């Protein structure tokens with residue numbers, strides 16, 4: 001059964017979600033985009049702005065995939081250090097990747113601003129060091145950002161000052177970056193879909209692409225009709241499956257799982273994340289969390305590669321979950337001030353993707 005929209009905190013707090021009809025006729029377009037997440041919708045916007053006719057086909061609803069249920073962290077970079085790619089793309093290529101990781105955040109921010117997309121955007125992010133060595137490396141990161149011409153404020157936070165950014169005493173330091181932030185991802189992609197439609201993009205929901213027939217043009221076959229297009233964009237993320245066999249074998253699905261707490265009191269929220277920054281640590285199976293606009297704390301568990309040794313189900317997370325307890329060890333009753341950690345809040349909805 002195909003779920004209409006994954007149940008999540010975001011679904012429960014989404015803006016209007018106008019339902020779009022499925023494809024029910026044969027159409028032609030310059031470009032057919034498959035997938036109604038960030039990749040598909042923003043590609044459609046960019047192409048439509050350049051005067052091309054675009055059709056987007058989405059198997060479920062816009063934002064059904066990772067785009068509508070992620071951690072909401074809008075953070076520069078592409079997830080890890082790219083310098084190791086120099087032997088493949090050269091130093092120039094590495095510089096390009098680094099700038100692309102910065103420009104992508106700016107582009108999202110600009111799109112939100114230009115179109116007034118209501119998605120609770122808050123600027124400010126702090127990378128959390130799990131070890132002193134990681135904290136020492138933050139200085140290099142700050143310097144290389146400056147060398148790239150990064151225009152936003154960055155500042156190092158020493159171990160003794162960490163309570164200014166997170167109500168936990170387990171971190172060895174932080175790097176605050178005011179050019180990254182956090183937002184409501186489902187409302188972002190819903191708003192972007194409206195922008196796309198205002199530019200003439202035709203979006204069809206409940207329209208699973210069943211077959212691609214390549215020729216002078218590509219025929220994109222669905223149950224209700226076929227789109228014939230000069231160009232095709234596959235924006236299916238890990239849901240590509242066997243649609244394009246040349247790519248399917250190269251896609252390695254991974255999962256990540258999130259819990260949202262019950263809404264927190266203002267005092268509790270400001271104790272946990274005093275400056276309302278997005279927070280993310282340095283582990284491979286990283287922890288990242290933030291406060292939502294309604295005062296819930298959305299906390300995410302690690303990405304787990306399907307079929308790998310360890311798999312954490314969202315259902316294993318509970319108010320007494322060891323991950324949460326580790327990040328927010330319950331303070332001894334006599335402790336206070338800089339030594340104090342906030343205890344973990346109670347979890348309510350859980351979801352993954």
Ligand SMILES: Cc1cc2nc3c(=O)[nH]c(=O)nc-3n(C[C@H](O)[C@H](O)[C@H](O)COP(=O)(O)OP(=O)(O)OC[C@H]3O[C@@H](n4cnc5c(N)ncnc54)[C@H](O)[C@@H]3O)c2cc1C
Nearest residue numbers: 035037038039059065066067070071072073209236237353
């Ligand atoms: C739990 C979780 C937390 C995350 N947290 C963050 C975060 O905090 N910050 C961050 O930057 N990134 C985060 N990510 C990653 C980020 O969400 C994804 O990289 C991004 O959303 C991918 O967008 P997309 O458009 O490529 O894919 P998706 O949003 O997954 O969209 C793909 C779409 O393609 C459709 N589709 C697939 N096959 C077909 C077909 N045959 N026919 C028609 N439609 C089809 C699907 O229905 C789906 O809607 C997280 C991901 C997850 C799962």
